[in-house]
Amino acid sequence: MARPRTPILSRELIRHTTLRLVDEHGLDALSMRKIATELDVRAPSLYNHYANKDELLDDIAATIAENVDVSGFAGDDWQDALRTWAHSYRDALAEHPNMVPFLASGPSNRPVALVRADAVHGGLTRAGWPPRTATMIGASIKYIVVGSAITSFAGGFIDDIDTYNERYPHLSQAHRLREYAAEIDQDSFELVLETFLSGLTLQYAALDTR
Amino acid sequence: MARPRTPILSRELIRHTTLRLVDEHGLDALSMRKIATELDVRAPSLYNHYANKDELLDDIAATIAENVDVSGFAGDDWQDALRTWAHSYRDALAEHPNMVPFLASGPSNRPVALVRADAVHGGLTRAGWPPRTATMIGASIKYIVVGSAITSFAGGFIDDIDTYNERYPHLSQAHRLREYAAEIDQDSFELVLETFLSGLTLQYAALDTR
DNA sequence: AACGGTAACCTGACACTGTAAGGTTGTCCA
DNA sequence: TGGACAACCTTACAGTGTCAGGTTACCGTT
Numbered sequence: 001m002a003r004p005r006t007p008i009l010s011r012e013l014i015r016h017t018t019l020r021l022v023d024e025h026g027l028d029a030l031s032m033r034k035i036a037t038e039l040d041v042r043a044p045s046l047y048n049h050y051a052n053k054d055e056l057l058d059d060i061a062a063t064i065a066e067n068v069d070v071s072g073f074a075g076d077d078w079q080d081a082l083r084t085w086a087h088s089y090r091d092a093l094a095e096h097p098n099m100v101p102f103l104a105s106g107p108s109n110r111p112v113a114l115v116r117a118d119a120v121h122g123g124l125t126r127a128g129w130p131p132r133t134a135t136m137i138g139a140s141i142k143y144i145v146v147g148s149a150i151t152s153f154a155g156g157f158i159d160d161i162d163t164y165n166e167r168y169p170h171l172s173q174a175h176r177l178r179e180y181a182a183e184i185d186q187d188s189f190e191l192v193l194e195t196f197l198s199g200l201t202l203q204y205a206a207l208d209t210r
Numbered sequence: 211m212a213r214p215r216t217p218i219l220s221r222e223l224i225r226h227t228t229l230r231l232v233d234e235h236g237l238d239a240l241s242m243r244k245i246a247t248e249l250d251v252r253a254p255s256l257y258n259h260y261a262n263k264d265e266l267l268d269d270i271a272a273t274i275a276e277n278v279d280v281s282g283f284a285g286d287d288w289q290d291a292l293r294t295w296a297h298s299y300r301d302a303l304a305e306h307p308n309m310v311p312f313l314a315s316g317p318s319n320r321p322v323a324l325v326r327a328d329a330v331h332g333g334l335t336r337a338g339w340p341p342r343t344a345t346m347i348g349a350s351i352k353y354i355v356v357g358s359a360i361t362s363f364a365g366g367f368i369d370d371i372d373t374y375n376e377r378y379p380h381l382s383q384a385h386r387l388r389e390y391a392a393e394i395d396q397d398s399f400e401l402v403l404e405t406f407l408s409g410l411t412l413q414y415a416a417l418d419t420r
Numbered sequence: 421a422a423c424g425g426t427a428a429c430c431t432g433a434c435a436c437t438g439t440a441a442g443g444t445t446g447t448c449c450a
Numbered sequence: 451t452g453g454a455c456a457a458c459c460t461t462a463c464a465g466t467g468t469c470a471g472g473t474t475a476c477c478g479t480t
Contacts, residue, residue: 002428002429002430004428004429007428007429008428008429009428009429041430042429042430042431044430045428045430048427048428048429049428
């Protein structure tokens with residue numbers, strides 16, 4: 001075959017197919033040839049649309065990032081804006097757990113910009129936080145979300161199973177254990193997020209009376 | 211060559227060499243043949259000491275984990291024990307930033323046991339925290355440490371450079387920027403950790419009067 | 421209406437990866 | 451003295467990301 005009358009591939013199609021493969025079989029099982037096979041095409045053809053594998057994965061990461069909701073920072077409730085941001089951020093990662101290791105494995109120009117640093121920083125400074133503190137608060141939330149996502153979704157609790165078995169012997173079925181781990185993860189995320197937010201509120205109050 | 215009179219390789223030697231290579235050139239640049247070359251040996255010989263590459267990396271992860279200090283949980287100051295744990299945990303990861311993505315990218319039986327869940331859980335319950343809450347607190351600290359490590363050490367701030375440039379134009383030299391990012395990371399870690407700990411203290415007080 | 425450039429597919433190939441199979445030899449214990 | 455085992459070796463295989471170069475469809479210009 002040479003050039004087809006109507007194009008077979010597009011960045012969008014490649015992205016969707018790749019993300020589906022990653023969701024189904026994991027990052028390690030992904031290869032350019034498997035993506036191509038899935039699309040009834042040879043691997044090098046993909047390079048007409050993406051310069052290399054990383055650029056493809058970066059693009060997927062960017063589309064995931066688009067689902068993160070920073071709209072709250074336009075309003076004036078900075079606490080709730082942070083809460084909404086953190087939750088939607090975590091949800092976005094939870095939707096594609098197999099992508100999380102990639103997202104976190106920098107070191108290049110990856111959408112650590114999931115952060116949407118500008119919106120967050122702007123909202124916080126408008127609320128009265130000093131610029132530097134605003135940056136630090138944004139980073140803190142990012143730590144909580146990314147840390148939670150990576151240790152939870154990447155199968156983190158698997159080797160803690162023995163611990164859980166001793167501690168909660170009635171949870172002997174692996175199936176229930178997994179459920180339980182997910183529940184603990186969710187609650188832990190809630191705990192650290194809310195505790196942090198209420199601590200910030202205290203510091204915010206101290207700001208005014210300074 | 212056949213069997214040498216005195217063994218050339220050992221798990222320890224392989225581990226050290228590999229960790230050095232990872233520190234110097236990163237995880238992506240690592241291959242069994244490069245490790246072997248560094249040791250003046252052929253790659254398959256490594257398999258006499260490690261079943262596969264992952265087992266080798268797991269072993270390295272375990273030695274890194276040994277530097278995490280959980281001794282504080284033997285005492286009765288749970289707050290300070292958590293603080294010490296978190297700091298030494300983060301320091302251990304900071305010492306080998308290129309290993310962080312691997313450590314976090316489980317899904318297998320990786321030393322997410324960096325957690326030292328038992329010591330932490332034991333110390334907190336002895337201090338009076340309910341078992342389930344103790345588990346959640348341990349998980350929370352882990353989120354903060356791992357999240358901080360991965361977004362900082364894996365070059366997380368690199369693509370935020372533009373943001374920093376606009377915001378702090380006098381930091382125009384990339385060199386200073388990098389320093390500044392590290393400083394922000396350190397301070398953010400401190401902020402989220404201390405804010406979380408002081409929030410916990412409030413909840414702890416509420417426990418007693420319940 | 422013919423022509424050139426570019427886009428989008430192809431085949432083939434390269435260097436490199438992890439690791440399995442099996443050969444050879446030194447060391448140690450029965 | 452002999453056999454088991456350990457620790458190196460060479461060879462080889464299937465799979466990886468990606469480059470080079472070939473072919474053809476389309477689109478804009480002359």
